[in-house]
Structures are given as structure tokens and as C-alpha cells.
Amino acid sequence: MDWRSQVYRPALVVQPERVKKNFNRMQEKALSSGVVFRPHFKTHQSAFVGEWFKSRGLEHITVSSVRMALYFASHGWKDITIAFPVNLREIEDIRDLSKRVQLNLLLLSGEAAEELNSRLDRKVGIWIKVDVGYGRTGIPWNEEDRIADLARTVDALPNLEFRGLLTHAGQTYHMHDREERAALFTQITEGLNRLRNHVLASGPKSCLLSVGDTPGTTAVPDFKGVDEVRPGNFVYFDAQQWHLGSCEEEDIAAAVACPVVAVHPQRSEIVVYGGAVHLSAQAEPHPRHAGVSMYGYAAACTPDGWDRIDPDSYIRSVSQEHGVARVSSELLERVKVGDLLCVIPVHSCLAVDLLDTAITTDSQLFSLDFS
Amino acid sequence: MDWRSQVYRPALVVQPERVKKNFNRMQEKALSSGVVFRPHFKTHQSAFVGEWFKSRGLEHITVSSVRMALYFASHGWKDITIAFPVNLREIEDIRDLSKRVQLNLLLLSGEAAEELNSRLDRKVGIWIKVDVGYGRTGIPWNEEDRIADLARTVDALPNLEFRGLLTHAGQTYHMHDREERAALFTQITEGLNRLRNHVLASGPKSCLLSVGDTPGTTAVPDFKGVDEVRPGNFVYFDAQQWHLGSCEEEDIAAAVACPVVAVHPQRSEIVVYGGAVHLSAQAEPHPRHAGVSMYGYAAACTPDGWDRIDPDSYIRSVSQEHGVARVSSELLERVKVGDLLCVIPVHSCLAVDLLDTAITTDSQLFSLDFS
Numbered sequence: 001m002d003w004r005s006q007v008y009r010p011a012l013v014v015q016p017e018r019v020k021k022n023f024n025r026m027q028e029k030a031l032s033s034g035v036v037f038r039p040h041f042k043t044h045q046s047a048f049v050g051e052w053f054k055s056r057g058l059e060h061i062t063v064s065s066v067r068m069a070l071y072f073a074s075h076g077w078k079d080i081t082i083a084f085p086v087n088l089r090e091i092e093d094i095r096d097l098s099k100r101v102q103l104n105l106l107l108l109s110g111e112a113a114e115e116l117n118s119r120l121d122r123k124v125g126i127w128i129k130v131d132v133g134y135g136r137t138g139i140p141w142n143e144e145d146r147i148a149d150l151a152r153t154v155d156a157l158p159n160l161e162f163r164g165l166l167t168h169a170g171q172t173y174h175m176h177d178r179e180e181r182a183a184l185f186t187q188i189t190e191g192l193n194r195l196r197n198h199v200l201a202s203g204p205k206s207c208l209l210s211v212g213d214t215p216g217t218t219a220v221p222d223f224k225g226v227d228e229v230r231p232g233n234f235v236y237f238d239a240q241q242w243h244l245g246s247c248e249e250e251d252i253a254a255a256v257a258c259p260v261v262a263v264h265p266q267r268s269e270i271v272v273y274g275g276a277v278h279l280s281a282q283a284e285p286h287p288r289h290a291g292v293s294m295y296g297y298a299a300a301c302t303p304d305g306w307d308r309i310d311p312d313s314y315i316r317s318v319s320q321e322h323g324v325a326r327v328s329s330e331l332l333e334r335v336k337v338g339d340l341l342c343v344i345p346v347h348s349c350l351a352v353d354l355l356d357t358a359i360t361t362d363s364q365l366f367s368l369d370f371s
Numbered sequence: 372m373d374w375r376s377q378v379y380r381p382a383l384v385v386q387p388e389r390v391k392k393n394f395n396r397m398q399e400k401a402l403s404s405g406v407v408f409r410p411h412f413k414t415h416q417s418a419f420v421g422e423w424f425k426s427r428g429l430e431h432i433t434v435s436s437v438r439m440a441l442y443f444a445s446h447g448w449k450d451i452t453i454a455f456p457v458n459l460r461e462i463e464d465i466r467d468l469s470k471r472v473q474l475n476l477l478l479l480s481g482e483a484a485e486e487l488n489s490r491l492d493r494k495v496g497i498w499i500k501v502d503v504g505y506g507r508t509g510i511p512w513n514e515e516d517r518i519a520d521l522a523r524t525v526d527a528l529p530n531l532e533f534r535g536l537l538t539h540a541g542q543t544y545h546m547h548d549r550e551e552r553a554a555l556f557t558q559i560t561e562g563l564n565r566l567r568n569h570v571l572a573s574g575p576k577s578c579l580l581s582v583g584d585t586p587g588t589t590a591v592p593d594f595k596g597v598d599e600v601r602p603g604n605f606v607y608f609d610a611q612q613w614h615l616g617s618c619e620e621e622d623i624a625a626a627v628a629c630p631v632v633a634v635h636p637q638r639s640e641i642v643v644y645g646g647a648v649h650l651s652a653q654a655e656p657h658p659r660h661a662g663v664s665m666y667g668y669a670a671a672c673t674p675d676g677w678d679r680i681d682p683d684s685y686i687r688s689v690s691q692e693h694g695v696a697r698v699s700s701e702l703l704e705r706v707k708v709g710d711l712l713c714v715i716p717v718h719s720c721l722a723v724d725l726l727d728t729a730i731t732t733d734s735q736l737f738s739l740d741f742s
Binding site: 009042064065066084089108129135317319321324336337338340350 | 378379380413435436437438455456457458459460461464479480482483486500506507508541630632633634635638642644647648651652653688690691692693695707708709711720721724725
């Protein structure tokens with residue numbers, strides 16, 4: 001059956017072969033580097049997709065919320081890191097999780113460590129969130145003593161088991177040079193190793209290093225110098241990663257299939273059911289048209305997925321449910337009201353989170369709703 | 372009970388008295404103008420909130436998707452306009468709805484009209500979507516003959532009942548002068564009336580006029596010259612509407628309560644659990660700091676709602692689950708990890724769509740999930 005006949009509303013369409021190839025490539029790099037491979041499941045958020053990876057031997061996963069941890073725990077995953085500073089208001093769910101899986105949490109203050117410890121009765125793994133220059137959150141990595149103090153505090157608390165230092169170098173999302181990203185990866189690895197020595201000198205017997213981010217992990221040939229990698233986006237990629245050079249066009253494994261609801265030939269535009277609540281409102285500068293923002297590329301949907309990207313066909317604006325695509329004359333001629341248009345989103349993680357239904361190109365429907 | 376003790380994850384917090392006051396004000400203006408009041412329910416998306424309006428005599432509503440229409444139909448609403456160009460791929464649900472409620476749909480082409488007519492066996496009301504300069508979708512209002520032709524086509528089809536011309540002047544979202552918006556409202560009303568005369572001269576016996584948009588409907592003293600108004604955002608308002616002068620600060624009736632997960636005193640920043648998948652990635656230029664984007668205002672949560680807006684406390688960036696608030700020294704001192712921070716979102720409609728749980732300040736929990 002043609003997958004397109006089963007899409008009525010905006011839905012994620014996934015090319016399984018591309019996903020598996022992306023996964024295998026990253027897994028092999030991790031295994032050959034001798035590090036723990038703990039991919040971030042926030043990108044696909046799907047037990048169905050997770051099974052593909054489980055069958056490849058994957059055991060360790062990362063998620064971005066307690067809710068996502070509960071969902072994957074109920075689908076048989078046994079070792080889960082919530083890569084987000086611990087939300088103490090969800091302590092009941094955290095207690096529940098700590099009894100069911102090997103749970104690993106992030107901390108960045110002694111107060112939160114004490115509070116968390118006092119509310120638990122099972123041991124959880126603890127990573128200290130370190131800020132290596134992204135500036136979102138974490139203890140700045142130049143505050144070596146503060147980090148070592150917290151490591152010692154964690155190490156001494158009975159319900160917390162100190163794991164090491166965890167970081168997300170999100171600044172790579174603004175670095176369009178792959179070599180530059182690789183150099184940053186090396187620089188961060190070296191800095192973290194010095195920091196580890198400082199921590200170990202203060203007491204703890206072990207201190208692992210965990211790093212993330214798809215633009216960085218795709219730029220380096222191996223992961224020497226760290227103990228664990230947590231990329232997420234690499235399973236699907238998207239327009240942003242393609243612009244960054246983290247992937248080839250042929251690696252992009254997910255798009256949003258959107259029903260066409262209006263065609264405006266005079267404007268060379270197509271209006272789709274697919275707006276900010278499906279694609280997200282995250283924009284990217286258009287790589288060829290200065291001053292133009294884009295919310296994804298538009299391409300015809302095909303039985304196998306979607307056509308090649310033509311940069312002249314893109315979503316120029318989104319409102320709540322509407323997406324307005326400016327398209328090439330060739331695409332304009334091919335598409336009519338009632339058809340589907342495939343949108344390669346700017347940021348696949350956000351689109352996946354917003355959508356509730358997905359379908360593979362071999363017509364397997366699966367849910368994206370884990371709430 | 373203090374509503375704050377019941378929030379564990381990002382949740383919408385609603386001040387019912389403000390919502391009711393906002394509703395009553397707009398309803399009275401509609402009634403005294405003698406027009407049909409058909410508010411857009413996409414803003415609150417909630418049967419619970421809808422009941423407040425039902426008790427005030429409301430009978431006609433607008434929604435933005437077939438799914439939302441199904442949801443409100445199952446909650447007793449009997450006259451529903453889907454203010455989005457008809458999505459022919461959802462024809463089965465549309466057929467179902469046409470048997471249960473007075474359903475009104477939008478069209479902008481004869482081909483879609485013929486196709487829709489052939490798939491229905493009950494009459495639905497049809498509005499022609501007219502573009503009055505916003506440039507999103509609709510037949511441009513200067514194409515008078517095309518509009519009259521479509522009206523005649525619709526009028527002749529047995530399962531379609533021509534209602535009139537419907538428009539959304541979304542360009543008001545870029546007009547910060549209230550007087551200018553009021554003048555545009557008048558100009559559009561006059562133009563639509565000329566267009567109506569042209570349509571009536573071509574055959575149809577009746578042609579109503581329906582207009583929308585909160586920035587426009589809040590700017591005018593009455594709705595003379597049209598037959599129906601469909602504002603939506605006015606029930607909650609948000610930072611964007613406040614910047615536009617569509618409301619006073621005291622009219623803003625909804626915020627997003629976000630757990631605090633990190634405090635960075637040296638950066639004067641607070642990190643909350645509340646990111647692009649809760650607040651949306653829609654940014655606004657900060658009204659006081661040139662070149663700075665903001666994703667909402669940050670304020671302390673109080674038993675009655677939230678503190679007054681201090682423009683120096685705002686969300687400066689969002690990623691998937693993280694929001695980073697730059698805050699005043701006063702707010703910084705008051706907030707610690709484990710507390711809640713209230714975020715007045717840039718665009719409440721998007722935040723509501725993304726969140727799944729809401730709570731009133733008198734601690735009534737309600738769902739935002741209608742899928």
C-alpha cells in the first residue's frame with residue numbers, strides 16, 4: 001500500500017532504511033571508540049523506532065523529561081539518563097522510576113543534591129552538568145573547585161551515586177564549519193579531562209565524561225577521550241543539520257507530510273495544513289536568499305519518501321495551522337488541492353514532539369504521543 | 372488550596388475572572404452591534420473554558436481544524452465554523468460532522484467546491500475565503516469576478532449552502548497603532564460591502580460578511596457593516612497583544628507555570644522546565660532592548676496568578692525543554708530551584724496548543740488535549 005493514502009492530517013513520514021543506516025554509522029563509531037553509546041531518544045520519542053535500535057543491541061538511552069523516561073521505562077528500557085537538570089517537583093515519578101530502572105539524573109547544585117537524596121530510598125546515578133561555553137545551563141567548566149565540591153557532596157550522599165561530568169556543547173549549532181566543530185570537540189575533551197583530574201584529586205574514585213550534540217559527534221572521526229556519547233538528532237537529521245554539514249541530503253530520514261489546502265499560482269505559493277503547531281515556529285536563514293527566513297523545505301511526496309530538495313521550494317511562513325510554501329514552477333504544476341506536500345523540517349526533534357502520528361514509507365503507522 | 376502546589380510540569384495557569392471579563396466585553400460589543408458573535412476556540416481549545424461562554428448564551432463557535440470541530444461537537448456545540456480552507460483528505464470526518472452539527476466550511480476554488488459537494492450527503496454552510504491583504508490564503512479581494520463566479524458555483528451545488536465572504540486581516544499583527552488598525556477595519560468593511568454587492572448582482576440571494584482577528588476587533592468601538600466577528604486570542608491575550616496595545620496588562624488571563632531547575636546568579640538568569648515544546652519557538656522583539664528577542668515575560672507566581680510584568684525579566688532563549696530567563700535582581704533573589712516561575716507567553720494560542728494541562732487560579736485542573 002502507498003503510505004500517502006493513509007495520511008489525512010499532518011504526520012511524520014519516516015524512511016526506515018535511512019534511520020537504520022544513520023544509527024548503525026554512529027553506533028559503530030561509538031563501539032570502535034570504546035565508549036558507551038547512549039543516544040538521545042527525544043528526537044524520535046517513539047517506542048516503535050526504539051525497537052529498531054534495541055535489536056541492534058542498544059541498552060543505554062537518554063531522554064529529556066521524566067515523562068519520556070516513564071514512557072520508555074514502560075517499553076522495557078532499563079538504563080535511562082534524563083539529560084535535564086532534575087525537576088524536584090516531579091519527585092514522586094522520579095522515586096517510581098528509581099525502583100524500576102537504572103536511573104541517571106543531572107545536578108548542578110549541592111542544595112538540589114541534598115534535597116534529592118533526602119526524598120529517595122533507592123540509589124540513582126548522578127552526573128554533574130557542566131557548561132563548556134554554550135551558556136544555557138550547567139556549572140561553568142572554569143569553576144573547577146565548585147565542580148569538585150559538588151562531586152564530593154554527591155559522592156558522600158547515600159542515595160546518590162556520582163557518575164561524572166556531562167555536557168552539551170550546543171554552540172556547535174552555530175558553527176557551520178565541520179573542521180571547526182571537530183576542533184572544538186577535541187578542545188572540550190581535553191578540558192574535561194583536566195577537570196576530571198581535578199575532581200578525582202578531591203576524593204571521588206571515578207569520574208566519567210559524557211558528551212552530546214549531533215553537529216559535534218558527526219564532525220569527529222572517533223570519540224577518544226570521553227566515556228559516553230549522547231547524540232540524538234542524527235537518527236533523522238533535518239534542514240538545520242544539512243545546512244551545518246552534519247549530514248548529506250540522502251541521510252535526512254524524516255519529513256512532515258502536509259495536506260495541500262490551497263494553490264496560489266499567481267504567487268507561486270501553496271498553502272498546506274501544517275503550521276507552527278506541527279513544524280514548530282523555529283526558523284532558519286534561507287541559505288540562498290539573504291534576509292529570508294524559512295521553516296522547512298517543500299518537496300513532492302513520492303511512494304518512497306520525498307523528492308530531492310530544491311532550495312527554491314520552502315516554507316516561507318507559518319501560523320497556527322497554516323504553512324505557506326513558496327515553490328518552484330515545476331513543483332507548482334505537480335501539486336493540487338487534496339494532495340500531500342512533504343516538508344523537510346528545520347528541526348526534526350521539535351516537529352516530532354508536536355506531531356502525534358507517524359508513518360513509515362512502508363506504511364507502518366505509529367504513535368508519537370507518549371503523554 | 373494554592374494552585375501552585377498542584378503543578379509538577381509546565382502547565383497553563385488561567386485567571387477565570389479575567390477570562391470572563393474579556394469575554395463579556397467582546398460579547399457585549401458584538402451584541403450591541405447586532406452581529407453574530409462566533410469566537411475562535413483555537414485559543415483556549417478547552418471544553419471546560421467553553422462552558423463558561425455557553426453559560427453566557429454563546430451558540431456559535433469557530434475552530435481551526437476538523438479535529439477541533441469533532442472535539443467541540445462531542446461537547447455539545449451545535450454550530451461550528453472551521454476557519455481553515457477545507458482539507459479534502461479529512462472528508463470522512465467532515466461527513467460525520469455534517470450529520471451532527473451545523474457545519475460551516477471555507478472554500479477558495481470551484482474544483483474543491485465540486486469535489487466537496489460530490490462527497491457530501493448533507494448540506495454544509497460555505498464561506499468563501501477572501502484575502503484582504505494579509506497574503507496568507509484566500510482569493511484576493513480585488514478579483515471580484517472570480518469571487519462572484521465561485522459564489523455562483525457554490526450557490527448552485529445541492530450540498531453546499533453559500534453563506535458569504537470570510538476574511539482574516541492578519542496584517543493587524545504588524546500594526547502597533549490602534550487607530551491605524553481601526554481605520555483598516557473600516558476600510559476592509561467598506562471594501563467587503565462593495566464586494567458583497569458585486570456578488571449579489573451575480574445571483575446569490577444572500578451574502579454575509581465575517582471578519583476576525585483580535586488586534587482589529589479590540590481596536591474598533593463597534594462592528595457596524597459586518598454580520599459576524601470571530602476573534603479568538605482576546606480571551607487570554609499575551610505578550611504580543613499587550614505590545615500591540617490590544618489589551619491592558621490586567622487583561623492578560625493566562626501564563627505558563629514552569630518549574631525552576633537551575634539558578635545562575637552570576638548571569639542573572641534562571642533556567643526553567645519550559646521550552647520550545649511548551650512556549651513555542653515564536654519570538655518577539657524585546658520592546659525595550661534593541662536587537663534582543665524574547666519568548667515571554669518571566670514573573671513570580673502568586674496565589675492569585677502572577678506578579679506584574681517587569682520588562683527586565685524575560686525568556687531570552689528556548690531549546691526543546693529549556694527556557695532561559697534573564698531576570699531582575701529582585702526576582703533572582705525570590706526564586707529558588709523547585710519553585711515555579713510564571714511565563715507570560717508571546718502567543719498564548721500556540722502555548723495552549725503545545726501544553727496538555729491547565730489549572731485555574733482557584734485550583735481547577737483541566738485538560739488541553741483534545742486529540
